[in-house]
Amino acid sequence: MEDLKVRIVELKGSSYEMGLEQSKEIKTTELREQLNILEGLTVNSNSKKAEELLKSISPNLLEELGGLAEGLGxxxxxxIRLYSGYDVTFPSMGCTALINNDYYVRNYDFSPELYDARIVLTNPVDGYASVGFSQQLIGRLDGMNEKGLVVGLHFVNNQHKAEGFIATTIVRMLLEQCGCIEEAVDLLSTIPHGFCYNYSITDPSGNGVVVEATPEKQCVNFKNPLICTNHFESEILQEKNKQEFQGSINRKEFISSLLTEELSPLSAYRRFNDGNSPLFFKYYKEYFGTLHTVVYLPKELSLIIGIGENSEPMTLSLRNYLDGTINLPKVKKGKINQTVF
Structure with a gap:
């Protein structure tokens, strides 16, 4: 078993100031090694087009990138080419989520080599405060904002692609700019999508929605309870699935079998985080190992976090963070087993 440490980062102020603050992180943490990796993944990215789109869709993110550039010189x-998530090539990843009984539980499966290992709490001057797991610094793998909007991404296919933003950047846009499911669905329809992803979304209403998104079109499916994995179910988009996605179907079927148990948020956390669960994977060398488990509670504005397998859960309150009544820990530690092939 190996240690996996996830830093807990707080960012406040203007978007520019948040970018400036994150430049210090890059200089002093493992994120500096990510720069070389991103150079290879973004060789053909069109930074000029990305800048034009960010000006109209998400000017705050453009300001944040400006602060990052200033801080790094x-x-x-x-x-913009390295961190905007525009027209970037990224390996496939796995994610499993359930929205049920006013909570959202999720496992994120990938490789620690390309994992930011950051939980970021932001309180921007312009935009909603949020908490979530970052990717490529400004992006989010999943998160919840101060309105209780919860969003997570689910990779489907990178073979059907176009010039557009990667899902991590899109999740960040939704969290910072949208206050409810309807606003998130509307914004998703205006953003150029680079690849095929599912977006699982909920808010304090308790409703759930999956937006199946390709570069050409999006399909919106409201469900309650909602189970989302890594394939499209809408008939018109099924041709965009990978040739082999039985594993995604199996995970969905297993979660369906859990619904009769009426799991509490903590019970759901343990079913997802158990190292022997059919929902927990250890193929880290193949970019399919479970890195974190998280339960978002949108009505309470709190979350339950686990890193690696069989992790002792840690609870964070976004509400208490905004009230200034919480002492944030610096790190959440866990264990992963990278010897499985």
């Missing part, structure tokens, strides 16, 4: 075009 790099050209803004280079920073």
């Amino acid at each position: 790099m050209e803004i075009a280079t920073i």
Whole structure:
């Protein structure tokens, strides 16, 4: 078993100031090694087009990238290419989520090599405060904002692609700009999508929605309870699925079998985080190992977090963070087993 440490980061102020603060992180943490990896993944990215789109869709993110460029002493075009998530090539990843009884539980499966290992709490001057797991610094793998909107991504296919934003950047846009499911669905329809992803979304209403998104079109499916894995179910999009997605179907069927148990949020956390669960994977060398388990509670504005397998759960309150009544820990530690092939 190996240690996996996830830092807990707090960002406040203007978007520019948050970018400036994160430049210090890159200089002093493992994120500096990510720069070399991102250079290879973003060789053909069109930073000029990305800048034009960000100006209209998410000017706050563009300001944040400006602060990052200033802090690192790099050209803004280079920073946009590296961190905007526009027209970037990324390996496939796995994610399993359940929205049920006013909670959202999820496992994120990938490789620690490309994992930011950051839980970020932001309280921007312009935009909703949020908490979530970052990817490529400004992006989010999943998260919840101060309105109780919860969003997570689910990779489907990278073979059907176009020039557009990767899902991590899109999740961040939704969290910062949308206050409810309807606003999130509307914004998703205006953003250029680079690849095929599912977006699982809920809010304090307790309703759930999956937006199946390709570069050409999006299908919106409201469900309650909602189970989301890594394949499209809408008939018109099924041709976009990978040739082999039986594993995604199996995970969905297993979660369906859990619904009769009426799991509490903590019970759901343990079913997802158990190292022997059919929902927990250890193929880290193949970019399919479970890195974190998280339960979002949108009505309470709190979350339950676990890193690696069989992790002692940690609870964070976004509400208490905003009230200034919480002392944030610096890190959440866990264990992963990278010897499985």
